[in-house]
Amino acid sequence: MIRVKGLEKSFRSHQVIKGVSLDIPQHQCTALIGTNGAGKSTLINLIIGHLKPDAGNILDVNNVLAKGKIGVMFQKTSYPPLIKVKELFHLYRQIFKTHVSLKEFKNITCFNKETLDQNVKQLSGGQQRILDFALTAMGQPPLIIMDEPTSSMDVNMREHFWECIEALKRKGTTIFYTSHYIEEVERVADNVVLLERGKVRFQQSPEEVKQLQPSSEIRLPLRYSNLVANLEQVVNIKLAQVISITTDRVEEVLLQLRERKVDLNDIEIRKTSLLETLTNSEEEVK
The missing domain is CATH 3.40.50.300 (P-loop containing nucleotide triphosphate hydrolases)
Structure with missing residues (x-):
């Protein structure tokens, strides 16, 4: 128009x-x-x-x-x-x-x-x-x-x-x-x-x-903290109120978690929000 x-x-x-x-x-x-x-x-x-x-x-x-x-x-x-x-x-x-x-x-x-x-x-x-x-x-x-x-x-x-x-x-x-x-x-x-x-x-x-920031976040309870070390295809892991795993390879990470006996019912997957994408994009420019 x-x-x-x-x-x-x-x-x-x-x-x-x-x-x-x-x-x-x-x-x-x-x-x-x-x-x-x-x-x-x-x-x-x-x-x-x-x-x-x-x-x-x-x-x-x-x-x-x-x-x-x-x-x-x-x-x-x-x-x-x-x-x-x-x-x-x-x-x-x-x-x-x-x-x-x-x-x-x-x-x-x-x-x-x-x-x-x-x-x-x-x-x-x-x-x-x-x-x-x-x-x-x-x-x-x-x-x-x-x-x-x-x-x-x-x-x-x-x-x-x-x-x-x-x-x-x-x-x-x-x-x-x-x-x-x-x-x-x-x-x-x-x-x-x-x-x-x-x-x-x-x-x-x-x-x-x-999609400019293709990463996803996998969240799971803190009781699994001893099972998330040395995961492959992971950008970072944060331990706070929950375990937060950032990755652009969700399927591969889920397979690793399943092999480590993590109950998939305890897992939450969320895409990066628009605000997080813009914030990350601005930080890259700086």
Whole structure:
């Protein structure tokens, strides 16, 4: 849907975006991740047109970056001091030709009649964020761009937000967002773009990212500690609350454990998480 090619942006003598190229596929959810200061917010502002790049271009094949076709949720939103939630809903409903119903709005926000009658400033931080999201999706845009959408949300609200994202994906909405929550990326993203110091490190699916670090972890109770010495095809063995064996040869290690009379029912095998993969990858670069 959107193709970014060679974007560059500097503020005075500091270059924030350095030749960034990436794709935002249609009808998919793309997560932009990276540490604070990596340039994520600047990149979003370039894509939506709030900033002009010093070089490079943005190819918008289906013209979804046009006014009225895009919903944008910024990191922070300022509301008039005396406006009520229900007044905001009716205001936004007048802006768009097609819009979500009041019932859909309440389903997204989890607000009841009393909350709708509240002043927006009286809402908690998490409630204001889900309100931001509901208003962003109000006009049912084909493209939604969000900058740290779940900041200030508690665990339950974040879980509900993920369900809302899954529902939008089923309807074919294209989503591009930044996040610091790795579980959020693993849960809803179809593509992951890692931005590091203004440069794109990679763009791949979460599963493809995990394959960058093919190791698996085999866990078993400490009572087997005398049986795990001198195992072959093992990267390392850690003894803590459980025995943790890291290996990229799971089958061979399991055969050795079975030969040493380890009960396979006591064994847990887990793949490296996305967070661990990214951490290991960053350490290799350093």
